[in-house]
Amino acid sequence: MWRHSDLSITRAVRHRVKALDPERPPERFFEALRKADERLLALDYDGTLAPFTARREDAALYPGLAPLLAAILQQETRIAFVTGRPAEDLAARIPLKGVEIFGAHGQEHIAPSGRLTRAPLSTSSRLWLDASALRIAAAGFGHALERKYGTVAIHWRGARPDDRVQLEKLARDMAGELPADIQGLAFDGGYEFRVRGRDKGTAIADLIARHPQAIMAYLGDDMTDEDAFIALPCTGLGVLVRDKLRDTHAHLWLRPPKELHTFLRSWMTAVTS
Known part of the structure; x- marks a missing residue:
């Protein structure tokens, strides 16, 4: 690199x-x-x-x-x-x-x-993504949630400073509880959880x-x-x-x-x- x-x-x-x-x-x-x-x-x-x-x-x-x-x-x-x-x-x-x-x-x-x-998704992967999307929405951040096929993303670009701190903490907490078939990845302006393999x-x-x-x-x-x-x-x-x-x-x-x-x-x- x-x-x-x-x-x-x-x-x-x-x-x-x-x-x-x-x-x-x-x-x-x-x-x-x-x-x-x-x-x-x-x-x-x-x-x-x-x-x-x-x-x-x-x-x-x-x-x-x-x-x-x-x-x-x-x-x-x-x-x-x-x-x-x-x-x-x-x-x-x-x-x-x-x-x-x-x-x-x-x-x-x-x-x-x-x-x-x-790409095919396992039942366990879909259930984890569904539960994660509900968790983000329940925390009051449904507006920052993006649900895609095989992926759940949290966006904080343009968020208020206090909200960004909370969103980043939520992402860290979720990243510490990942099952083996899900990976967490930072991107410019947020964090996402994605099914492994693609x-x-x-x-x-x-x-x-x-x-x-x-x-x-x-x-x-x-x-x-x-x-x-x-x-x-x-x-x-x-x-x-x-x-x-x-x-x-x-x-x-x-x-x-x-x-x-x-x-x-x-x-x-x-x-x-």
């Missing part, structure tokens, strides 16, 4: 868009992309393509991204979205046809044809298995995206998209939205040259 203490941090700040791994400079990646017979662009949504909002339902793509992604899709690039949101929720937000969506951190999948499938890394592994020759990149912003960065093949490029640099397994860091547009335009240039 790349660490802040590395000398690269000063160069990253000075040049803004910067390779964090000298073994995978972006120039080499885009040259491989230009020559590739198959290309795959995998993308997180919240915090990556859309700025965070106090209300999750208000999150929308940065201006100008939709037509740029549509143009990339038309140039023989497969596009897949890998998100913590429910797959159908994200499908309603993306004005693109024929893309693939992994929702609920890989628990759900929408094929390019539109067919939705879900994550953003397994979603990337699924894509690699079906497209082993594709030159691919994954763009994400928070700690849940680290599984995806780790799962990338040796020819892949992990891109951290956020305002502030943090420890990461990504190979490139850029800040949205301007540098995000620059990266996607560079992709377009590579595939059309």
Whole structure:
């Protein structure tokens, strides 16, 4: 994992868009992309393509991204979205046809044809998630609760300071009582409890298995995206998209939205040259 203490941090700040791994400079990646017979662009949504909002339902793509992604899709690039949101929720937000969506951190999948499938859940997992959702609501935080397939999440972005303290304590208490088939994970603005076995890394592994020759990149912003960065093949490029640099397994860091547009335009240039 790349660490802040590395000398690269000063160069990253000075040049803004910067390779964090000298073994995978972006120039080499885009040259491989230009020559590739198959290309795959995998993308997180919240915090990556859309700025965070106090209300999750208000999150929308940065201006100008939709037509740029549509143009990339038309140039023989497969596009897949890998998100913590429910797959159908994200499908309603993306004005693109024929893309693939992994929702609920890989628990759900929408094929390019539109067919939705879900990973099986055990009875014990469902019962624990149901009970946890009731516990959060009973504590007076139903407004902070998000229930997804295979997941219960607590959100505190935009919460009052006192409420945030209580929500964080509730998350810690619940995390200390987890059954073996449930894992607790922090994300930017909250905490979630998820059935083990599927994550953003397994979603990337699924894509690699079906497209082993594709030159691919994954763009994400928070700690849940680290599984995806780790799962990338040796020819892949992990891109951290956020305002502030943090420890990461990504190979490139850029800040949205301007540098995000620059990266996607560079992709377009590579595939059309």
